[in-house]
Amino acid sequence: MTSELDIFVGNTTLIDEDVYRLWLDGYSVSDAVALRVRSGILEQTGATAAVLQSDTMDHYRTFHMLERLLHAPPKLLHQLIFQIPPSRQALLIERYYAFDEAFVREVLGKKLSKGTKKDLDDISTKTSITLKSCRRQFDNFKRVFKVVEEMRGSLVDNIQQHFLLSDRLARDYAAIVFFANNRFETGKKKLQYLSFGDFAFCAELMIQNWTLGAVDSQVDDMDMDLDKEFLQDLKELKVLVADKDLLDLHKSLVCTALRGKLGVFSEMEANFKNLSRGLVNVAAKLTHNKDVRDLFVDLVEKFVEPCRSDHWPLSDVRLFLNQYSASVHSLDGFRHQALWDRYMGTLRGCLLRLYHD
């Protein structure tokens, strides 16, 4: 006696959250059954393994049918085939677009292309996330990217509107899209200590201040591309380190203000010129795409690492950066105050976030 056909269709589509998770995690039906057995569900319910098998198959089939709709979540809301309460719809979508931290760290800043997709095998082995799940997450990134690129308006809003994600998840996707578009390097060994959250935080600041959208909300891709004009202008900041008088004046202003307030004052005083040179040079180099990509590597190399080696506490870093950006306003010979604020305001936020072990 073999079961040829075995289905269950409810007027309200039954969604088992546990099975959904197993499906999203890319387990095969037999693996999922084994995992469910291990969870003790048989003992709890008095069911047999055959029942569990049939139940799991059924849910998998349903999810498979829903997957097509999940690719365009508004369709899930308007479709008539599956009657699903709104709260469940939201859950289906949110979970489908959720991603693993380990996975996103691997692909963040990479081009969402076929080439990267081919590397998913390695990522799967490395992160011990099933290949199927890796593919889903990668395809989600790519799908969101494709839909929102060349679109007008706020990136987060666009993502939210087209994928019906929660605010938090939409922000994460905005960061992923932003990183993929600008191809920021995040995979270097130096950057391994940084979490996705750190990058997402920086991305949000950069989107707010450094993109086209920051000055003009009526252009395509406004939140995805960095403001080229702004990057060009950043060269002007070079005078801060190139002009020796200006540099000295800047140093003395910072030192005067921080004397007695900083635990690492002497180290700061000794390193000031190096740090300042580092930060200003990062700005000046951003005209080249390659250097844009290395932004985070540079920041860590030029600022985070020197400070960390001198054991600056975070509070001192904050005090220093505040004073460092504010003092520029007192430099009479410096004419690019607005530019400096736009640059340093974001950079300060990023650096503080990046500064940890």
Added chain:
Amino acid sequence: MPGKLKVKIVAGRHLPVMDRASDLTDAFVEVKFGNTTFKTDVYLKSLNPQWNSEWFKFEVDDEDLQDEPLQITVLDHDTYSANDAIGKVYIDIDPLLYSEAATVISGWFPIYDTIHGIRGEINVVVKVDLFNDLNRFRQSSCGVKFFCTTSIPKCYRAVIIHGFVEELVVNEDPEYQWIDRIRTPRASNEARQRLISLMSGELQRKIGLKVLEMRGNAVVGYLQCFDLEGESGLVVRAIGTACTLDKLSSPAAFLPACNSPSKEIKEIPFNEDPNPNTHSSGPSTPLKNQTYSFSPSKSYSRQSSSSDTDLSLTPKTGMGSGSAGKEGGPFKALLRQQTQSALEQREFPFFTLTAFPPGFLVHVGGVVSARSVKLLDRIHNPDEPETRDAWWAEIRQEIKSHAKALGCHAVVGYSESTSICEEVCILSASGTAAVLNPRFLQDGTVEGCLEQRLEENLPAGCGFCHIPYDELNMPFPAHLTYCYNCRKQKVPDVLFTTIDLPTDAAVIGKGCLIQARLCRLKKKAQAEANATAISNLLPFMEYEVHTQLMNKLKLKGMNALFGLRIQITVGENMLMGLASATGVYLAALPTPGGIQIAGKTPNDGSYEQHISHMQKKINDTITKNKELYEINPPEISEEIIGSPIPEPRQRSRLLRSQSESSDEVTELDLSHGKKDAFVLEIDDTDAMEDVHSLLTDVPPPSGFYSCNTEIMPGINNWTSEIQMFTSVRVIRLSSLNLTNQALNKNFNDLCENLLKSLYFKLRSMIPCCLCHVNFTVSLPEDELIQVTVTAVAITFDKNQALQTTKAQVEKSLQRASTDNEELLQFPLELCSDSLSSHPFPPAKEHLESASSNSGIPAAQRDRCSSWIELIKLKAQTIRRGSIKTTVTVEKASPMGEGNFRNRAAPPCANSTVGVVKMTPLSFIPGAKITKYLGIINMFFIRETTSLREEGGVSGFLHAFIAEVFAMVRAHVAALGGNAVVSYIMKQCVFMENPNKNQAQCLINVSGDAVVFVRESDLEVVSTQQPPANCQPLCTGGEVTT
């Protein structure tokens, strides 16, 4: 020109990509009605076209309006080649034809293609302007309302229940026409869908005409089926009960229909006899007509047609009859006379209803059924309905005479079915013989005083159990006792019926689903030989099915079956029998005896031991079941009962070679255990198997109950969560081990596993009850068995259940004349409260709610051991009362989270799709049906030539059934409704050819589209709506709709 149909095509959405180059579609729409076709403009390059067409107007006869469906075809415009069809929508405009139903059909309909399934949606508006037509000889029957519901619909009152209407139309099946060889599968499927739609329309119109002739205005319990006879044709047939219904202005004023305003209408029994009986069992069907009929407890056979079946096999044991003597006697006789006169005018005094207005059902005799085997290739004139009409007439005649033999003049809960395999067809009909109150059948024939007195003589809750036949002239030997409820009339020891449990019936404990399953191998044979073989097997099957049912009933410690449905399915090489019913313990009937096992070889020690071991197991099971279903009948001493009935011990034990059973005569010893035992003799392995299979039925896991009737006895505090589902399983038998036993085991396992799966799937709804569990068996191929189950799971409040049952038992004990209206409506009222306490009341306030009205007085009398308890009860009632007034407060608290979600479900802001509930029941728990919008009767075919790509047979069928649900919901929503009640999947014919990567499936569903209003909403309207009722994300329980 009595009607103008107006159609407007508004827009489309989610259309499929038809042009690969642009990834877009140039869509336009053809609107066709009858022979008139209109077209919209082509909307270029869009998957979401906005046609916004003008109103297309069709001027048509109302006859056409009834027969024809509106056909909407969406196409992709192609400049160079033929336009490609995207899909179709058929809209039945019947609901627009009567005044009280829908006035407009407007909404999004899934665009359906028989090869690709649903492909996008289309927004359509349909209206009908009807002109009054005074033509007396008209062919249309616009205005007659149709209901699938097998009871008087909730917001109507029955003025007269006229009786049986039937009709049958035949046509050539497009699949078997020569043209089918050259046309595409799509064209063939569409021809079939269209034909069935047309035939249904015609059938409904003709039935409507019959109703008008009877001066009725509605058909209740309308059941339409189609028979795919293959070469000989396609039959669509329908039965129903003609009624005159009055709309109740306020559903609350649901008064029993006594003193109905006497109308002038005199019933004119104009039953044109469509059966000239020319082809009956004559030369066209050389096969003998075999009919079996069953009395409640045992099979009893009255054969009117010729039959060479071995009659002696049908046991002549049975149940007894109460005398028509004593007080009730003369009236009963009078009543019978009058009813008879009312009913005799009818050709067939049949009623498809399963639930009745209070007072309608007087006595119930038992189940009557008839079957007949026919050869389809012997029909002389296959395109004409005469032969089939004659067949059915014959069977109905049979049923009628069986009912008569049981002292009944009517048959209720009547249904008909067929099973076809190749050229052999088994026709079956069954129902419950009954005596009815003539008051409803005809106006003004019964004087008021008689009614009054009758009413007095009929004790509530047990009257229907009293035997209708004459005790001294019993149709079959039976075992009678005085009614345990009123002590006045005689009752049988067991009662089998096809109807729902009457709402006023006194029941002890809960009910449960009881199934008998049976397979019999049969040699493959041709034509007559085949039919003979089947005819010979049928009585054995019927007999065994009944034995199984009886054994299982006893094992459950119960004494009555309701909603009995026996399905016999014929296949190439086997016959399957599946009987489902809901077992209950009727307080009026005697306590069932146990089951005793008798060994054949008592000398063998180990054998003896084995037997006693089995016996112990059986006894344990019975005790366990009694506990499980809360069957604690009161112990009654003999004094109360009065003198035992002087009954001669005329019957001896009937023990046969096969494991047969019979009643044993006992005195009226009411103590448990040693009551008249049901004896099973074990004399061979077969019998052993039977006993084993008895014990292998696993009870549902705790928190689950199941029944196949409308309501579950003992549970009446439904909460609002419902989940209707369909589950299909097909198993392939390995041809090696095809013995009857292996087959039985396979089939049994299939059904049991299916049930287990359902319990597992629905575990989040516990405590819940599977209601209206409907199993259908078919044998699509040699070694395939297909079982389809449709049912609804309803949650209930456990705490309240306990209380009400107790209260009910006490009530019945006290013989308090229960107001059945109260019983019926009370639980519904409660639902609003239980809603707020869902999923589980954290506080105990709700505990006593069920007993607050009816429970306390009963409890007051004797159950409450101390007055303190009584005070507690009262206090709780009062507290509860105060809760009611502060409903909103409670809802706003975190406690009412479950409720929040429920409320949030329908009007949620971001969802544009309205929720449509579906249920096989005639009601929606916790809600009031305010309007019936019309009948939904849909037929779909789906075919695929890429089975593997669509996920194999399971993927294919899963998607198809989901699509069918979607289309039903869309039609209901377009009518302005929010639920389908009395939903039934009448057919699900699945055929596959995995080698060719092909599969085809036909599904026929029906139900009543309704508008319902949550009772909690009605309540809340007065107070303020809770402000926040949308929760963004929740992980908790299902909101089932």
